[in-house]
Amino acid sequence: MQNDLSHYKEILVKGIWRENPVAYQVLGICSALAVTVKMSTALVMSIALTLVAAFSGLIISSLRHLIPSNIRIIVELTVIASLVIVTDQILQAYLYDISKQLSIFVGLIITNCIILGRAEAFALANNPADSFVDGIANGLGYSMILMAVAFFRELLGSGQFFGISVIPQFVYDMGFQDMGIMVLAPGAFFIIGLLVWLKNSLPGGISHEKK
Amino acid sequence: MSDKKQSNRSFKNSRVYVVFFALAVALVFSVLITSAATMLKPLHQQNRILDKKTNLLEAANLLPENERLTPEKIQTIYDTHIREVHADPRGQILRQATGDSLQLYLIHTDQQVQGYIVPISTRGLWGKIHGYLAFEADGETVAGFSVYSHSETPGLGGEIESQWFQDNFKGKKILNAHNQLVSVSIAKGKSENLPENLQDHYVDGISGATLTGRYLSEGLEETLTQYEPVSIIFRQKKGSQTHLDTLLDE
Amino acid sequence: MGDLLSLFVNSVFIGNILLAYFLGICSFIAVSKTIETATGLGLAVIFVLTVTSPVNWLIYHGLLAPGALAWAGFPEMDLSFLKYITFIAVIAAIVQAVEMVIDRYSPLLYASLGVFLPLIAVNCAILGTSLFMVERNHTFVESVVFGAGSGTGWMLAIVSMAAIRKKVRYADVPAGLDGFGFIMIIAGLMAMTFMMFSGITL
Secondary structure, three states: OOOOHHHHHHHHHHHHHHOOOOOOOOOOOHHHHHOOOOHHHHHHHHHHHHHHHHHHHHHHHHOOOOOOHHHHHHHHHHHHHHHHHHHHHHHHHHOHHHHHHHHHHOHHHHHOHHHHHHHHHHHOOOOHHHHHHHHHHHHHHHHHHHHHHHHHHHHHHHOEEOOEEOOOHHHHHOOOOOOHHHHOHHHHHHHHHHHHHHHHHOOOOOOOOOO | OHHHHHHHHHHHOOHHHHHHHHHHHHHHHHHHHHHHHHHHHHHHHHHHHHHHHHHHHHHOOOOOOOOOOOHHHHHHHHHHHEEEEEEOOOOOEEOOOOOOOEEEEEEEEOOEEEEEEEEEEEEOOOOEEEEEEEEEOOOOEEEEEEEEEOOOOOOOHHHHHOHHHHHOOOOOEOEOOOOOEOOOEEOOOOHHHOOHHHHHHEEOOOOOOHHHHHHHHHHHHHHHHHHHHHHHHHHHOOOOOEEHHHHHHO | OHHHHHHHHHHHOOOOOOOOOOOOHHHHHHOOOOHHHHHHHHHHHHHHHHHHHHHHHHHHHHHHOOOHHHHHOOOOOOOHHHHHHHHHHHHHHHHHHHHHHHHHHOHHHHHHHHHHHHHHHOOHHHHHHHHHHHHOOOOHHHHHHHHHHHHHHHHHHHHHHHHHHHHOOOOOOOOOOOOHHHHHHHHHHHHHHHHHHHHOOO
16 A cells, blocks of 8 residues: 555645646636735635545545446536535635635636546546545645735735735835736736746756647 | 456446436535535625625725724624615605615714715626715715625726725715716726816726726716705705704604 | 627627636637637637527526526525536536537538537636626626627637747747746737727727
């Protein structure tokens, strides 16, 4: 059995860094960007996605010997969609303000390619515990990118960090202005492009296959 | 071994098994989500009501700034300062709704009426915008504005929920020099670029959201025209403090 | 009529489902390598959106919305929490049906469009449009216009991207930025261009 800690660590590192779902697999970026204007919404989105990824991995993997292959996808979608609905209900009940700002983007976790992709590629072939860890790993990898984008967009776009103003007044007095473009959609595209560039230039983040 | 596997696989894809499995999955998950939805529903409703109350207080400038308030605290402030009432088409304030009455909220401190809040509900660029516009007791000065639900583009029309935009309604007048209703509108660009006699009736616009601004201006004008009889009642009392019950019993 | 026109123009440009709301980026990146395939997928998206948006409107307002079941004697019923799972099922079913119809009647169209159809079922632009339609309280007619507009906007974006990628194929992009990062930067510039329409009044 490989069930020791280093084995889980291996899965985690793979999901979070080496095969980071956003930068490497080019997956799941859809809903990743619209919620990155503020760090608080990005954080809640990250937690929601990580939980859905982990539990859908767990459930699908537990059922993997029972699922008939010809209705495989629809069963996976049912599991994922149900988990998303429950997540959305919980958010509306306990984090109403943020769930209002996330609007439709919680629902779009259903079509997030990371979750279905991991269910297909990992959960169907591995045991439940491994799949759960794999879900968390991929969720955290996604969260890392999302939080990084949100960090820059909130800092440059509104001069804030989790809603707290961090740029001192004298900087504004000297003529500094918040960058409006960062709040808008193009800012997200630029930041993510530059982040991918940064990651590919770091050791260990070797450039992926040429497009 | 491989035979067994083979038969297992063909059993897994047999029609009976597929139908049975699909039904079982459907049953289990529908129970799961329905129970989650049913259990959490009271909380959702509570949240929605609390959110509206928070926005009413925000429009009336009754929320202490930069402080996270507990739901109980918000409820307390609401109970001591806001009274939901109705107004008939002649502007008479009523305790109970009648067929054609309008809903509004009175702001009061120690039962002395300080102003009133009008609910705003208008179309935006994408969907409905819901919010509140609060007035001072003089019936012409805007005390505050807040939005609790909209679906405008984040960063563009979505700015209507930002603090700077809402703050910029404070102190605007809905009457012109001849005491005629002119409503309060959203300017295209900064209001200070407008002729001086208009500055009191325009708030700074949001760049890139001309249409949101236009729809909101139209909606405000329509609503204020509807509520004009109420505002007239308040203007007639100009300056004098009114007790809540006096206003309601008139 | 003017309102519908402005809804259409808004959903094509200012509220572009891809460049302003980031929906459907997966296939936007994967399928923008050549103009032909981009056009094919774009047409498929327009078609599917124009159909799924009103169908989901009917289902939502006929069955799921709060009070929608009043005709069946359940005026208190609120099934709106089921919208995610219903919409995704409707979309998957419609895509499947469209695929079969095209395969049966137009093998030529199927050969060029068919490969994209399964991709569309999990394209977040489709689900997103249906969810926006509910969130924004569109009427039935508006849902058709909004679906068609979103699709057109999406196609415009992916075809332009394919054209730009063709032009920059031999550009000397720094290592590391090449590929995904570069596409994102181009998308950012495109998003800025599309936003310029936001001053437009109809």
